[in-house]
Amino acid sequence: MISKDLSRKESIQRIGSNLFRKHGYTTTSMQDIASEIGIKPASLYNHIKSKHEILVHLLMQGANLFVDGMQEIKSSSLRSIEKLERLIGLHVHLSVEHTDLMALMMVEWRHLENPEREQYAALRENYEANFRNILVQAMQEGDIREIDTEIALFSILTTLQRFYSWYDKHSDLNSLDLEKHLIQCLLGGIRV
Template identity: 65%
Template sequence: MFRKSGYAGTSMQDIANELGIKPASLYNHISSKQDILVELLSFGANLFVDGMKEIKSSKVNELQKLERLIALHLRITVEHTDLMALIAVEWRHLEGEGLREYLKLRNSYENDFRIILKGAMENGLIHAMDIEIAFFSILTTLKWFYSWYDKHSQLSMVDIEEYLKQLLLGGLKI
């Protein structure tokens, strides 16, 4: 519902109606719409953080880690397309501690991504270039992949993954 109507455009009444319950019954389980958003975005952020931990600890070089990060994004997008829409857009509605925790997880993930990218450059696996431009280009493509995937979900994920690896990293490979 948050993806279809936006966080601001979805009411607790709408959520209750969708679930087929009365709003009062909904409030027996959650205290606010904000709690739902926090729960969803925390779940999503942790998918990325957990994936990053696994990738960071793997015994492969930084280029292979970047390839695994691309695969991680694609897998999460395919398995949780609506969640990716929330991560891309609706996180801005988070407040207070929920916002602080979400940003902590996101910043941790992004910093680890930059470290891997920098390592790939320093080890001569990809061309040295401005890390922020490379980071922005790769992550922006992956972040918004969900909006493209909706219209192209009939394509093979194996092919999509290979094409995106070539596109996003091919220009950087030495």
Template identity: 45%
Template sequence: MAKKDKSRRTEILEKAAHLFHKRGYAATSIRDIAREMGMESASLYNHIKSKQEILQAFLIPLAKQYTKSIHEINTAPLTSIQKLERIIASQVRITIENTDGVSLIPNEWVHLDGDALSEFIEMRNEYEQVFKAIFKEAINDGFIRPVNIEIASFSILSTLRWLYSWYSKNKNINTLELEKELVTNLIGGLKT
């Protein structure tokens, strides 16, 4: 019973994320999600609390996953340049595993309400701060040329942020090749 409802809920969440991905959170109605499920909108509320809850169900766990991942990599016994490579690989994997969910990160977070909004922003800022710190370390260690840290970080994170969009249209690529190619393109050119 609980098991069956859980998978039904998951089905709703997945269909909702897909619609949010295609048209955005604000332009997707509860009725749109219900139609996709083949039920009336009122029936959805037996599985979810609100439309807002769906958005939070994706963005908060994902933000935690990114934060946890970058901290694990940062505290591992790796060189700074190895850390950067691992971070890129990690982001590629999270994007491939949950493309629709990740698609909500760049823009739809603005529609989070209350505590979820501030929680998300805090985790996002922390992630970028750690990333930039590692990047700075890689410059100090002599792995990377002394480029503008703000611009270079933004540039790398932009590609990773947009990966969901590219991957949606190129799903048949080999994950390892994609990881390798991105590491080379994003970091290779910055090496000393």
């Protein structure tokens, strides 16, 4: 049912996100979304054009959460190692607050069509490039060891991108503790 605090469109998107995650984008129908909300399928079209519109909105919303977080961290006056810590915190926060959305970003992006698919891929590539640059700067500042940047980036981002799945089974844990432990695990072995 729709929360009184959400608009109809926001509720459709939130329920769509949950159903896409549970059943997959391709197997979730507009009927499924309407049934979950408690309205007739035809009523959905008063708020959205298509199931694909829901997916596009959700994935771009998720991408922009990361882009905005990256921009804020990147433009701060923190040392690069502290920026890396904040980026880990960003992933933890978004995974805890938007678990369904993080799952969609990992799996369902492949259903995007151009030009949205290209735009989404460009946002992801830009985020990774910024993360890589901060990692390199941390090496240059002497806060982490000289290591293969691509392996370090792959190791850190793979863990962070899949964190939502692990968190699903451990959602009783405190997010601040999780952030602290992830920082220790992901950066502890490469710190100077």
